[in-house]
Amino acid sequence: MxxxxxxxxxxxxxxxxxxxxxxGGFGLCGIPENCIAALVKKNVQGLTCIxxxxxxxxxxxxxxxxxxxxxKMIASYVGENAEFERQLxxxxxxxxxxxxxxxxxxxxxxxxxxxxxxxLAGVGTEVAEGKEMVERQGRQYxxxxxxxxxxxxxKAWKGDxxxxxxxxxxxxxxxxxxxxxxxxxxxxxxxxVQPGALDPNFIHTPGIYIHRIFQGKNYEKxxxxxxxxxxNA
Amino acid sequence: MALSKEQIAQRIARELQDGxxxxxxxxxxxxxxxxxxxxxxxxxxxxxxxxxxxxFPFEGEEDPDMINAGKQTVxxxxxxxxxxxxxxxxxxxxGKVDLTVLGAMEVADNGDIANWKIPGKMVKGMGGAMDxxxxxxxxxxxxxxxxxxxxxxxxxxxxxxxxxxQCVRKIVTDLGVFSITGQGFHCDERAPGVSVQEIKEKTAGxxxxxxxxxEMVF
Numbered sequence: 080m081x082x083x084x085x086x087x088x089x090x091x092x093x094x095x096x097x098x099x100x101x102x103g104g105f106g107l108c109g110i111p112e113n114c115i116a117a118l119v120k121k122n123v124q125g126l127t128c129i130x131x132x133x134x135x136x137x138x139x140x141x142x143x144x145x146x147x148x149x150x151k152m153i154a155s156y157v158g159e160n161a162e163f164e165r166q167l168x169x170x171x172x173x174x175x176x177x178x179x180x181x182x183x184x185x186x187x188x189x190x191x192x193x194x195x196x197x198x199l200a201g202v203g204t205e206v207a208e209g210k211e212m213v214e215r216q217g218r219q220y221x222x223x224x225x226x227x228x229x230x231x232x233x234k235a236w237k238g239d240x241x242x243x244x245x246x247x248x249x250x251x252x253x254x255x256x257x258x259x260x261x262x263x264x265x266x267x268x269x270x271x272v273q274p275g276a277l278d279p280n281f282i283h284t285p286g287i288y289i290h291r292i293f294q295g296k297n298y299e300k301x302x303x304x305x306x307x308x309x310x311n312a
Numbered sequence: 313m314a315l316s317k318e319q320i321a322q323r324i325a326r327e328l329q330d331g332x333x334x335x336x337x338x339x340x341x342x343x344x345x346x347x348x349x350x351x352x353x354x355x356x357x358x359x360x361x362x363x364x365x366x367x368f369p370f371e372g373e374e375d376p377d378m379i380n381a382g383k384q385t386v387x388x389x390x391x392x393x394x395x396x397x398x399x400x401x402x403x404x405x406x407g408k409v410d411l412t413v414l415g416a417m418e419v420a421d422n423g424d425i426a427n428w429k430i431p432g433k434m435v436k437g438m439g440g441a442m443d444x445x446x447x448x449x450x451x452x453x454x455x456x457x458x459x460x461x462x463x464x465x466x467x468x469x470x471x472x473x474x475x476x477x478q479c480v481r482k483i484v485t486d487l488g489v490f491s492i493t494g495q496g497f498h499c500d501e502r503a504p505g506v507s508v509q510e511i512k513e514k515t516a517g518x519x520x521x522x523x524x525x526x527e528m529v530f
Binding site for chain 1: 358359360361362367368369370371372373374375376377378379380381382383384385386388394395396397398400401402404405424434435436437438439440441442443444446447473474475476477
């Protein structure tokens, strides 16, 4: 078994035009920076991207948007990106907005082998339009389908060569969920270690879900909203 | 005098009870954290995967891996927990979060809420708002009573696309505190110096208000 790749270019070598990619992260927190850069460099086109957000103009998924590599974006919140807005209004970009919990759950059930799930979020709103509903104990639920992606790309803090992952702080977010939902899941990690170096009791994502892993480099980890408090003098 | 944003937050903070798990939305709701009454301990949930959210970090101690749902750098308090997005919305959906405070563009007198989309303008998305309003057992809306044009935001029905149906329980505006009763808005308290007449004029939805409705004290 060899899951280890030497860098992002190799790990994404077979991502081709028109595929569906899931990308972890929340805002710019915990995004797979190395793989995004490699996708920009490879210049694959016509991508459908499933991600909670769409980056900012010059970072994260914004880099793929700027080069018009994304055909369709599935996300819960896409503010903070002027180029996104331009492409959306001009009709160049297709967008499907999904409630955040629904997005997370649709990825989660893919990793649990559950094809669909009844959810309350969006009932009575335009999210419900065209969706099948079920009623239980007097409440209506939307039937929401599992999200499967050709490739899921996640970023973790530490990983071992077996693909076991540990995330750090709120960078876990969608990464741990999407890691389970890819036909091929690629993990980039800040530190790649040998089996045995990570305590099995503290693994967040079991390696069975991870097909490829590499140690990333030069993480920028850009902060979107820099908020601090003053020290008392 | 109508309430300031800080006073709206301060008033909402009085709704907190010891042991509450609370999710605070972006804007005025975030300010509620500054007014948690003494002797009460609450745990703040941030839907990007954090229980036990602390204050902003000291300058120089910001960690890009440590943010809240508004993408602001935050800290974690002793006893906090980190989890993934599915778990986060799982606990919300399961009703484990005691109170959700969020902003709104419009609230209808049956509890419908609209806060995510203005047709014809840029749509940024609903984020976690639809999940929160669908699941939370106790939702308080923090907002201005009227929009910038002076039109009431407490309506017979929402004109904007809905975020959720019949889910809001209470609204705190710059003019007062309002419960949703099944017969429309009921004014529980008015802001200091704000007249019953002004509240009536600025509330478009069904409203019940006593002439001697109590005045808030700060």
